[in-house]
Amino acid sequence: MAGKDHYYNKAKQEGYRSRAAYKLKQLDNLEHVLDRGETVVDLGAAPGGWLEVAAEEVGPQGNVIGVDFQRIKDFEDHDNVETLRGDMTEAKTRDRVIDAADGSVDAVISDMAPNMSGEYSLDQARSLHLARQAFETSLELLDSGGDFVVKVFEGPDVDDFRADVEEEFQYVRATSPKASRDESSEIYLIGKGRLTAPVRPGDELEVEIVDVGSEGDGIASVEGYRLFVPGTEVGETVAVCVEDMKPNFGFAQRLDRD
Numbered sequence: 001m002a003g004k005d006h007y008y009n010k011a012k013q014e015g016y017r018s019r020a021a022y023k024l025k026q027l028d029n030l031e032h033v034l035d036r037g038e039t040v041v042d043l044g045a046a047p048g049g050w051l052e053v054a055a056e057e058v059g060p061q062g063n064v065i066g067v068d069f070q071r072i073k074d075f076e077d078h079d080n081v082e083t084l085r086g087d088m089t090e091a092k093t094r095d096r097v098i099d100a101a102d103g104s105v106d107a108v109i110s111d112m113a114p115n116m117s118g119e120y121s122l123d124q125a126r127s128l129h130l131a132r133q134a135f136e137t138s139l140e141l142l143d144s145g146g147d148f149v150v151k152v153f154e155g156p157d158v159d160d161f162r163a164d165v166e167e168e169f170q171y172v173r174a175t176s177p178k179a180s181r182d183e184s185s186e187i188y189l190i191g192k193g194r195l196t197a198p199v200r201p202g203d204e205l206e207v208e209i210v211d212v213g214s215e216g217d218g219i220a221s222v223e224g225y226r227l228f229v230p231g232t233e234v235g236e237t238v239a240v241c242v243e244d245m246k247p248n249f250g251f252a253q254r255l256d257r258d
């Protein structure tokens, strides 16, 4: 059913500016990306359904910054939303978003979509370009542990894009929310837990064990990032391979023992 479907009617009844609001609700239910008091940056935010959902979820102590090249009407019900008008493919807009965020950002969410030409391969390539712009912005803005949501049309090079996002987040989930139209080829990637550590899984390096954890594992510090290394003692210098990573600490195996 095109046009005035279930989510369109629901948005009208419940007072959201767009049916897209339900996509963000479903994505948030799945992976919990919005929380009280957080700062959220919403890219491609007009007319503002996602902004309304984000403003509700972060509450009055939180902040939501929305950007779009279309004008976004002011919100009467939410005074924790700020909007900017600009093109996210331009560096000057990204700089304005960074200024508006003024420091710590907990989530970057992007529903940006190109104007449809009707030629799928062109629209898909444009969608991927916008998704990559959103990804670059998320890397500039997000604190360690922050989350990223991005829309992209399925097609060539999405696997490569996903692999790039996986490098920078603890894990990535791809999903199509129910509120996406059945015929839609859009998917959303959710990157959970921005990794800002100086190492990545698979890295091999030499570390000095400087502390011991409550479970008895040795702890090395790599530029302030803590790596737990089982079977080591304080004072040892060991070659290790990084295995699993959380935003604030990780696990490594020593390489000189089986």
Ligand SMILES: C[S@@+](CC[C@H](N)C(=O)[O-])C[C@H]1O[C@@H](n2cnc3c(N)ncnc32)[C@H](O)[C@@H]1O
Pocket: 017, 018, 020, 021, 043, 044, 045, 046, 047, 048, 049, 050, 051, 067, 068, 069, 070, 086, 087, 088, 089, 111, 112, 113, 114, 115, 130
């Ligand atoms: C699907 S709509 C977003 C709907 C929105 N999430 C909501 O809940 O109301 C996609 C938006 O992306 C915006 N957009 C596309 N390319 C953009 C760009 N380069 N910079 C800023 N916004 C862009 C479009 O203007 C459009 O408003």
